[in-house]
Each structure stands twice: as structure tokens, then as C-alpha cells.
Amino acid sequence: MCVAGCEEAVRAALSRRGFFKGAAVAAAGFAATSVPAPAAERVTRSFTKVVDLTHTMSEDFPTFFGKPGIEFQRQFEFRKHGFNMFWWHVIEHAGTHLDAPLHFTASGLAADKLPVDQLVVPLAVIDVVAKAEEHPDYLVSRADLALWERNHGRLPAGCCVAMHSGWGELATSDPARFVGRDVGGTMHFPGFSPEAAEWLLHQREVAGLAVDSMSLDNGPSKEFRTHRLWLPAGRWGLENVANLDQVPPAGAALVVGAPKVKDATGGLARLIALV
Numbered sequence: 001m002c003v004a005g006c007e008e009a010v011r012a013a014l015s016r017r018g019f020f021k022g023a024a025v026a027a028a029g030f031a032a033t034s035v036p037a038p039a040a041e042r043v044t045r046s047f048t049k050v051v052d053l054t055h056t057m058s059e060d061f062p063t064f065f066g067k068p069g070i071e072f073q074r075q076f077e078f079r080k081h082g083f084n085m086f087w088w089h090v091i092e093h094a095g096t097h098l099d100a101p102l103h104f105t106a107s108g109l110a111a112d113k114l115p116v117d118q119l120v121v122p123l124a125v126i127d128v129v130a131k132a133e134e135h136p137d138y139l140v141s142r143a144d145l146a147l148w149e150r151n152h153g154r155l156p157a158g159c160c161v162a163m164h165s166g167w168g169e170l171a172t173s174d175p176a177r178f179v180g181r182d183v184g185g186t187m188h189f190p191g192f193s194p195e196a197a198e199w200l201l202h203q204r205e206v207a208g209l210a211v212d213s214m215s216l217d218n219g220p221s222k223e224f225r226t227h228r229l230w231l232p233a234g235r236w237g238l239e240n241v242a243n244l245d246q247v248p249p250a251g252a253a254l255v256v257g258a259p260k261v262k263d264a265t266g267g268l269a270r271l272i273a274l275v
């Protein structure tokens with residue numbers, strides 16, 4: 001809960017210091033890879049609305065492996081002990097979560113090593129709702145990215161490119177369709193094409209990819225080519241993103257509340273958009 005005047009003060013502070021300064025730190029974080037660092041965009045931004053892009057995590061939230069992504073074991077109970085506390089048993093890659101470079105590399109950056117300057121970034125939202133409705137295995141293409149740039153200009157340096165496929169709301173309204181598992185066991189949901197990921201990697205300066213489905217690669221993928229291109233290049237990913245229908249295609253900022261857990265390959269994240 002914000003005290004009176006708090007929001008105005010935060011907004012003023014953000015405007016004063018220039019929201020996306022810090023290119024030097026961003027560059028240092030990528031020095032270990034052969035890939036040019038996404039330079040942070042030097043612009044001043046303010047915001048009037050805060051949007052939660054995070055699903056509530058529970059035992060029931062659909063997962064890639066079909067097992068509960070989190071289990072709760074009660075350790076202390078208020079009535080008996082005077083306070084409540086649970087022991088969590090949690091999968092790193094379930095619910096709204098981060099994929100750190102280490103997820104698909106032998107020695108890439110772990111979640112705790114990601115520079116914070118790369119976790120507060122401009123948000124570009126690619127709307128493919130109509131296409132995914134028609135083709136559940138839809139892959140965001142280079143043409144989709146070109147269309148976004150025609151409407152909104154060049155993708156901002158250091159941004160996160162998010163796929164809005166409409167899958168986000170299925171996670172709670174229709175979990176079976178969200179997973180899309182057919183009789184043969186193959187899953188069906190949209191993702192990013194490897195070609196689009198490769199183009200973003202080499203032609204634009206993008207810090208992260210985000211999807212409102214379960215994986216950066218689409219459901220039927222067996223080789224996870226988008227993961228294999230993207231994460232080893234020192235970039236991060238976000239999966240199971242919520243509420244992308246509540247943010248504009250351009251102009252918002254994303255705050256990635258990534259877990260700072262030693263050597264984590266990813267983990268539950270709180271995603272907040274400043275609009």
C-alpha cells in the first residue's frame with residue numbers, strides 16, 4: 001500500500017534520473033559472450049498505471065511436465081504456534097517464471113547474476129491473438145516483428161519482446177486448452193519462431209523474450225531451437241506471462257522481479273508493467 005504522495009514521488013524520482021540509463025552496466029553483463037550488449041535506451045519515462053503480468057502460482061497451475069509446479073508443506077500454524085509458515089517444494093520452471101541463460105548452457109549466467117539494469121526494460125508487445133486462435137502452434141515470425149516496427153518504430157534498445165497470443169487467460173479459464181495436449185501426447189501452444197529469435201539476436205538489441213504460453217518454443221517443438229539460440233547468447237526469457245491484453249503494444253516498461261537464488265537456472269518471477 002502506497003502512502004499519500006508516494007506514487008507521485010516515485011514517478012518524479014524515475015523521471016529525474018532517466019529510467020533506462022545504465023548502458024555501461026548492461027554492457028558489462030554481456031562481456032562474457034561474443035554477442036553485442038543491448039545498450040539501455042537513454043530516454044526519460046514516467047507512468048500512470050501499474051499492471052501485474054504475473055499469474056498466481058498454485059498446485060493447480062498447468063505445467064510443462066504435467067506435475068504440480070509447487071507443493072506446500074505446512075510447518076507452522078497460527079492457531080497452534082502463533083504464526084504461519086510453509087515449506088515450498090518448487091520447480092524452477094513453472095508458473096510465471098524466468099529462464100536464465102544457464103537453463104540452456106553449460107556455464108551461462110544464473111538468475112542471481114543477471115544485472116538489474118537488464119531487468120527494468122522497455123516492453124514491446126506483439127499481438128498474434130487472431131493468428132494463434134486459428135493455429136494453436138503459431139510461431140511469431142519476422143513478418144510479425146516487421147509489422148510492429150511499421151506501426152511503432154524500431155524496437156527500443158535493451159527491450160523485452162513479448163508474444164501476446166491470448167494463451168495467458170486460458171491458463172486459468174481453460175487449462176486443458178492452455179497445455180493443448182493431444183491424444184498422442186503432443187502439446188499445442190504458440191511460441192517464437194527460431195528465425196524471429198535469430199533476427200532479433202543479430203539485427204536488434206533485445207534483452208529478453210516473453211511469452212504468454214508455457215514455452216518460448218511452440219508446443220510441438222522437440223528441439224527447442226528458440227531456447228537454444230536465445231539463452232546461450234546471454235539473453236533471458238519469461239514464460240507464462242499474464243495480462244498482456246492490459247498493456248499497450250509500445251511505451252510500457254517491464255520490471256522483472258527475477259529470483260536472486262544462487263546458481264538458479266530460472267524461477268518464479270513477479271512481473272510488473274509500468275504503463
Ligand SMILES: [Zn+2]
Nearest residue numbers: 093098099239
Ligand atoms: Zn522456463
